Amino acid sequence: MVDAAPLRQGVQALGLDLTEEQIARLLDFLALLQKWNKVYNLTAVRDPQEMLTHHLLDSLAAVAPLRRHLAQQGGAGRRLLDVGSGGGLPGVVFAICCPDLDVSCVDTVAKKAAFIQQAAAALGLRNLHGIHARVETLAGPFDVVSCRAFASLPDFVNWSRQVLAPHAVWLAMKGRHPQDEIAALPVGVQVFHVEQLAVPGLDAERCIVWMRPVA
């Protein structure tokens, strides 16, 4: 089991405002991930401390930028699609931290989508859904389409373009600034912000590439 203290410290370092219930849900999610990873092979990361930094805090680093974007868009009832979500990263973390956001996690692997459904029930998250499909086959509309450790930026936008609502954006979590991938983006996709992230306890470069379609 992971102790709550390092998570609390990380959340504080990120300047995130989370309730006790949200902290408890994050810890419960980590416990579920550890338990079912042994059966389902959800992630290659097995060490509990590493799961905390490399998965939970890494995903939490994108929460403040996401909340800011949602606040700018205004209004509740927004829908996010997390593409190639695997064991639910960052989708489940977004669903816990943004209760007004409806989050769907899509993955081609059935047991991963089933795990998300199971996590939604176990954690009491009515705003979380697991979808077993290839993203290319989905229809939207979604207001935000996210991914982490998924594919190159050109593949990500080409495979998910059809699900975008009007004024929707892509939120791609990346390591180092992916200059080559940005240069290879198709015409009609604009990068409007590359936002650097600092993950507590992780000495690695992280960023969000924010993109939108342009006429």
Ligand SMILES: C[S@@+](CC[C@H](N)C(=O)[O-])C[C@H]1O[C@@H](n2cnc3c(N)ncnc32)[C@H](O)[C@@H]1O
């Ligand atoms: C490297 S994992 C990343 C998982 C998670 N996002 C993370 O950060 O830990 C990539 C995931 O994308 C899924 N995937 C690959 N191609 C896909 C597609 N076309 N549509 C949906 N999921 C896909 C794989 O099954 C895998 O679970």
